[in-house]
Amino acid sequence: MKNFWMLILLCIGMAGFSMCRADTTPPVEVIYQATISADGVQHVRIEGGSYFFKPGHVIVKVxxxxxxxxxxxxxxxxxxxxxxxxxxxxxxxxxxxSDAKNIRFTPTATGKYPFYCRNKLLFFASHREKGMEGVLEVVQ
Ligand SMILES: [Cu+2]
Structure with missing residues (x-):
């Protein structure tokens, strides 16, 4: 009987441990609403890294x-x-x-379009799965 309770405590301890390890709070979503500059272009800066894009939600006009x-x-x-x-x-x-790359396009339809990093190392999860993705939201 004593062993039984020891086992229960051990399980609770291990569950708690693994939950703590998985408990990395998800990053707060950063939303960026683009404005139209004097040159008539919506300029947006996006920074990426292992494994994120910031802002992860960009809103632009169609x-x-x-x-x-x-x-x-x-x-x-x-x-x-x-x-x-x-x-x-x-x-x-x-x-x-690390030098910013300028990417130009003109969105022609409203909607939410994913952006992501397509890299993947061997059998590991893709960078996208690890968090390198975001949403480009095109609005009226
Ligand atoms: Cu990547």
Missing amino acids: NIPVELAVSIEKGWIPHTFVIQSPAAGISVDESLS
Whole structure:
């Protein structure tokens, strides 16, 4: 009987431990609402890293040019920036570095389009699965 309770306590302890380890609070979603600059372009800065894009939710207006300046924090892990939403006139697939890369397009349809890093190392989870994804929301 004593062993039984020891086992219960051990299980509770282990469950608590593993729950603590999994309990990394999800990052607060950063939303960026683009504005139209004097040059008529919606300029948006996006920074990425292992494994995030910030802001993770970008809102732009339809039929107005967008210029994303996308960079990643310095490090050894290569990252990319991908949006494949041809229905909205957006097709982007760029390798990133710590120097911002300017990506221009004009969204032609409203909706929510995912952006992400397509990199993946061997059998590990893809960078997208690890959190390198966000949403480009195109509004009227
Ligand atoms: Cu990546």
